[in-house]
Amino acid sequence: MTHLGTVQGNRIELEEPVNLPAGTRVRVLVLPVGKTDSHCLIGLFRDEAELLDTLLEAVMTDRETRPLRQYDG
Secondary structure, three states, rough: OOOOOOEOOOOOEEEOOOOOOOOOOOOOOOOOOOOOOOOOOOOOOOHHHHHHHHHHHHHHHHHOOOOOOOOOO
């Protein structure tokens, strides 16, 4: 889920309520709104080694079983 919020000291105040019990630990990826970064995806999955392995395996399988696109011209 994605929510917008505002930093208030060491807390983030969310604009919409979150349907989680008080005290639930969450992981927060802080991306300032309005600031564009051409490399914003670099490192996004650094803690998801199994997911990256699965994606890489799927890509390599597709490369082996499906021909690359060829352009006529």
